[in-house]
Structure formats: structure tokens, C-alpha cells
Amino acid sequence: AQSVTQPDIHITVSEGASLELRCNYSYGATPYLFWYVQSPGQGLQLLLKYFSGDTLVQGIKGFEAEFKRSQSSFNLRKPSVHWSDAAEYFCAVGGMRSSASKIIFGSGTRLSIRP
Amino acid sequence: DVKVTQSSRYLVKRTGEKVFLECVQDMDHENMFWYRQDPGLGLRLIYFSYDVKMKEKGDIPEGYSVSREKKERFSLILESASTNQTSMYLCASSFYRVSGTGELFFGEGSRLTVL
Numbered sequence: 001a002q003s004v005t006q007p008d009i010h011i012t013v014s015e016g017a018s019l020e021l022r023c024n025y026s027y028g029a030t031p032y033l034f035w036y037v038q039s040p041g042q043g044l045q046l047l048l049k050y051f052s053g054d055t056l057v058q059g060i061k062g063f064e065a066e067f068k069r070s071q072s073s074f075n076l077r078k079p080s081v082h083w084s085d086a087a088e089y090f091c092a093v094g095g096m097r098s099s100a101s102k103i104i105f106g107s108g109t110r111l112s113i114r115p
Numbered sequence: 116d117v118k119v120t121q122s123s124r125y126l127v128k129r130t131g132e133k134v135f136l137e138c139v140q141d142m143d144h145e146n147m148f149w150y151r152q153d154p155g156l157g158l159r160l161i162y163f164s165y166d167v168k169m170k171e172k173g174d175i176p177e178g179y180s181v182s183r184e185k186k187e188r189f190s191l192i193l194e195s196a197s198t199n200q201t202s203m204y205l206c207a208s209s210f211y212r213v214s215g216t217g218e219l220f221f222g223e224g225s226r227l228t229v230l
Binding site for chain 2 (some may be wrong): 004010036041042043044045046049071081090100101103105106108
């Protein structure tokens with residue numbers, strides 16, 4: 001079955017510290033992977049996406065993610081977090097030829113920033 | 116910028132009431148989606164539409180219906196609201212039908228409480 005797992009429900013990091021949010025997926029075909037961010041009171045915004053090519057992808061707001069096919073992972077990273085990064089982060093997976101309606105979202109990781 | 120506007124940010128309704136959630140997008144996207152967001156469950160697809168007057172069931176359509184009379188507008192209808200429909204509802208649109216080629220643009224959400 002196709003699925004996305006975000007094992008960390010809630011993470012707290014200090015401002016200026018590095019961040020890694022984990023995402024594991026199960027998908028039968030070539031996966032297309034996304035990270036979305038939801039700031040408090042807002043809708044979801046795309047941070048970055050991986051379709052093919054370089055397995056390290058850069059996104060907005062200084063985020064990057066690395067696709068590791070052997071580990072079925074697509075972890076999100078940021079070298080130094082800012083208080084404004086406090087939000088909920090969703091990993092999602094779709095298929096190259098599958099409908100947008102088949103995008104599967106993880107359950108989300110809530111990020112808190114310690115001053 | 117793409118803008119997806121959900122008309123009501125917060126609603127409080129009583130059990131048995133008919134509820135309309137409206138969503139309008141301004142980028143001429145053909146594809147529109149309604150999701151439900153609950154803590155620990157991520158986003159679950161209720162209904163989607165790829166064209167005017169077209170609708171397809173998502174993963175959790177029970178208790179909901181939709182209307183797409185104009186390209187820019189996609190409405191979610193709760194015919195008889197129940198307390199288990201208390202949730203955050205997110206509307207999204209996309210230019211591409213295939214998940215691998217585009218991103219979803221989300222509205223800010225409508226938080227519905229059913230008493």
C-alpha cells in the first residue's frame with residue numbers, strides 16, 4: 001500500500017540550531033515527493049519537490065531535502081532555523097503518471113522553536 | 116501569485132444544519148480539491164473536480180457533496196452536519212492534473228465546529 005510516514009509528531013529545536021524532519025514513503029512506482037509547510041492559521045505552501053535528477057533539492061526559505069531511494073526517505077533539512085520556521089510540515093508523495101488526486105500526505109510534524 | 120480564497124475562516128453550526136464551504140481560485144486552474152485536516156491524520160481527500168460540472172469522490176466522501184458550476188468556484192456541502200465533521204477544511208487547486216508535474220495551491224482553511 002502507498003503511504004507516507006512522518007515519525008516525529010512534534011519537534012522542538014533552538015533558534016539557530018540545525019533541523020532535520022524525517023519522511024519515509026512506500027510507493028510502488030517512481031515517486032514524486034513534496035514538502036509543504038503550514039504556518040499557524042495559514043494554508044499549505046510548497047517548500048520543495050523532487051521529480052528526478054539530483055537527489056538533493058533546494059527549496060524556499062533555506063530548506064533542502066535529500067531523496068534516498070535505498071532508504072525510501074525524503075528528509076527535510078535546514079542548517080539554521082529561525083523563529084519564523086515554527087509551523088507544521090507535511091511530506092507528500094505522488095506518482096509520475098498518477099492523478100493529482102492520488103497525492104498522499106503524511107500526518108505532519110509540528111516544529112516549535114526555542115528562543 | 117495564485118490565490119485560493121475560502122470564504123469562511125471559522126464557522127460554528129448546529130447538528131443537522133446544512134453547511135456550505137466556498138472556495139474560489141483566480142488562476143484559471145481546471146483542477147480543484149477539498150481536503151479535511153485532522154490532528155494526527157494529515158490531509159484526507161474528500162472530493163475533487165477536473166472540470167466544470169465534473170466531480171469525483173476522494174477517500175472520505177461520505178456525508179459530503181460538492182458543486183462546480185463555474186471553473187473558479189468549488190463548493191463543499193454538508194447536507195446535515197454532524198459533530199464528527201468538526202474539522203479544518205482545506206481547498207486546493209492545481210494547473211496540472213497529474214501529480215508529478217505540478218503543485219497544489221491551498222487556501223487558508225475553514226475551521227468548522229459542529230455543536
